[in-house]
Amino acid sequence: MPTGAVLMIQGTASSAGKSFLVAGLCRLLVQEGYRVAPFKAQNMSNNAAVTGDGHEIGRAQAVQAQAARLLPHVDMNPVLLKPEADNRSQVIVMGRPFATLDAAAYQEAKLRVWDEVTAALDRLRSAYDVLLVEGAGSPAEINLKARDISNMRVALHAQAPVLLVGDIDRGGVFAHLYGTYHLLEPAEQALVRGFVINKLRGDPSLLEPGLVEIERLTSVPVLGVVPWVNDPQLPEEDSVALDRRRDAAGPFTGIDVAVVRFKRIANFDDFDGLEAERDVRVRYVHHPGDLGDPDLVVLPGTKAIRADLAWMRAQGLDRAIAAVRERGTFVVGVCGGYQVLGERIDDPLGFEGEPGSAEGLGWLPVQTRFGEGKVTRQSAMTVVSARGILERASGVRVDGYEIHAGETQVHPAAVAAMLDDGTPVGAIDASGRVFGCYLHGLFAADQFRQAVLRHVANRRGKRYEPTIQLSADAAFDRLADVLRSSLNLPAIFELIESQRR
Numbered sequence: 473m474p475t476g477a478v479l480m481i482q483g484t485a486s487s488a489g490k491s492f493l494v495a496g497l498c499r500l501l502v503q504e505g506y507r508v509a510p511f512k513a514q515n516m517s518n519n520a521a522v523t524g525d526g527h528e529i530g531r532a533q534a535v536q537a538q539a540a541r542l543l544p545h546v547d548m549n550p551v552l553l554k555p556e557a558d559n560r561s562q563v564i565v566m567g568r569p570f571a572t573l574d575a576a577a578y579q580e581a582k583l584r585v586w587d588e589v590t591a592a593l594d595r596l597r598s599a600y601d602v603l604l605v606e607g608a609g610s611p612a613e614i615n616l617k618a619r620d621i622s623n624m625r626v627a628l629h630a631q632a633p634v635l636l637v638g639d640i641d642r643g644g645v646f647a648h649l650y651g652t653y654h655l656l657e658p659a660e661q662a663l664v665r666g667f668v669i670n671k672l673r674g675d676p677s678l679l680e681p682g683l684v685e686i687e688r689l690t691s692v693p694v695l696g697v698v699p700w701v702n703d704p705q706l707p708e709e710d711s712v713a714l715d716r717r718r719d720a721a722g723p724f725t726g727i728d729v730a731v732v733r734f735k736r737i738a739n740f741d742d743f744d745g746l747e748a749e750r751d752v753r754v755r756y757v758h759h760p761g762d763l764g765d766p767d768l769v770v771l772p773g774t775k776a777i778r779a780d781l782a783w784m785r786a787q788g789l790d791r792a793i794a795a796v797r798e799r800g801t802f803v804v805g806v807c808g809g810y811q812v813l814g815e816r817i818d819d820p821l822g823f824e825g826e827p828g829s830a831e832g833l834g835w836l837p838v839q840t841r842f843g844e845g846k847v848t849r850q851s852a853m854t855v856v857s858a859r860g861i862l863e864r865a866s867g868v869r870v871d872g873y874e875i876h877a878g879e880t881q882v883h884p885a886a887v888a889a890m891l892d893d894g895t896p897v898g899a900i901d902a903s904g905r906v907f908g909c910y911l912h913g914l915f916a917a918d919q920f921r922q923a924v925l926r927h928v929a930n931r932r933g934k935r936y937e938p939t940i941q942l943s944a945d946a947a948f949d950r951l952a953d954v955l956r957s958s959l960n961l962p963a964i965f966e967l968i969e970s971q972r973r
Contacts, residue, residue: 479497484652501968508603515532518738554775556779607623611652666695734776770809777812784812807874816831817830852892853898
C-alpha cells in the first residue's frame, strides 16, 4: 500500500511555473533530508528524455529527477503526448509508443491508460517519503474535465493537498486563482490548501491588499510569492515559451545563431547551452525575412519531419538558408534536422502520417528510411572528423541521448561522429560548413560547444569568450534558495508531515 506523502502542484494555465516549482521543491526537500520523487501523469511535449533503460518520458520529469538526485524512471511520467499535427499526437504509455491518435480518439483512450497512471503513482509513493506531483495545463478546463487524468482526478486518487500556482507576469493573477478555484467541485476545492503567486517582478508588499482579498474570497491561504528568476537554467517543456522570447535589440558583435522554428519543433532545450553564452545570440526564425545574416543556422529536431520539411520549403526558408550558406554561414542539424539535411527520407509504413517519401535538402550525403521501430537510448558519440566546423572538436566525446525513428545511411567519406560500437551517428559535407548528427545534448557539452563556437567565431570574424555556466546541480541549489526565501515552508512541511503521522 502507498505510504509516502503526496503534494500536488497545479496551475491556472500552461507555463504558470509548475515544472519550475516542482524542480525547486525536489531539491529543497532533498536538502531537508526527504527521499523525494517527481511525478506527472500526462505530459504533452515534444521535449522528451530517455531513461537509462531506454524508456521515453517528458524532459521536465527527467530534470526534476535530477533535482531530486535520482535517475529518471518511466514511472515518473507514465503518459507522454507528442504532437505530430494540430489534431494528432503520438501517445507514449510507460515509455513506449502506444498509438497515434487524434484528439477525440485520445479522449476515449484515456480511460484505458488510467490504471497505468495510478499504478505508477502508487509504486513511487510506496518507495519515497514524498511524491511531488505536477498537474498539466489547468484543472478548470471544464470541457475536458470529465476525462481528466492529469489534475484533480490524480489529486483525488492520492487525496493529495494541492498548491495552485498563478503567473502574475501575465496579468490577471487574482482572477485566474479565483476563477480556477470556483470552477472546481466542492471535493476538489477541499484539496486546494494554498495559492502560490509566481514570477513577480517588483515589490511583494504592493500585493498585500490583493493577498488579503483573495484569501477572504476563497478561504485559501497564499503560501508564497515567488520572484521572477532570470535565467533559471532549467529547460522549458512547452514550445509556447518560445513565443515569449525576444531578440536582443541593437548591434551584436558576437555569434548570431538562427534556429529554424519548425511547426513541430522538438527538444529545443538542446540550445539552452548556446543561449547561456554571453557572446552568442539565439534567434528562432520561421520566415525568410527573419533570417538575416547569421553565423550559424541550426535545424532542430521535429516530430513531423516530412511535414516540417514541406513547410520549410513553402516558407522559402530552404532557399534563404542555402543563400547564406553559400556566403559562409555554418549549418548544423540535430536529430530530425539531421535527416532533413540529407538526400532522401523514406517512410513506407507511414510512421509519421501517410506513407511516402520526400527529397531532403541534399546538403549531406545521407539517406534515412523509417521502419516500425523507434530508437530511444542514452548514447555517447566521439567526433571522428576534423573538417570545417569540427576542426577544433575532433576527438571530443559527447554524452547525450537519441530519440528518433528511422535508420540513416551515411556515405563513408562523410562520417563525422560515431557511437562506441562504431555506428555512424553524424555526417559532414565536403566544405565542412554543414554538419548533422542524431545526438541530443550536443550543445550542453562544454568542450564540444566551445570548440564549435570558437571555429565559427574565427571564420566569421566574431567575438567569442566562453561563459562559465552554472552546473545543473548549482542551478537546482539556487532555485531551492529562491523558494526558501519566498514560500511559507512551515505550512508546506505541515501538509507533508500530516500525511506521515
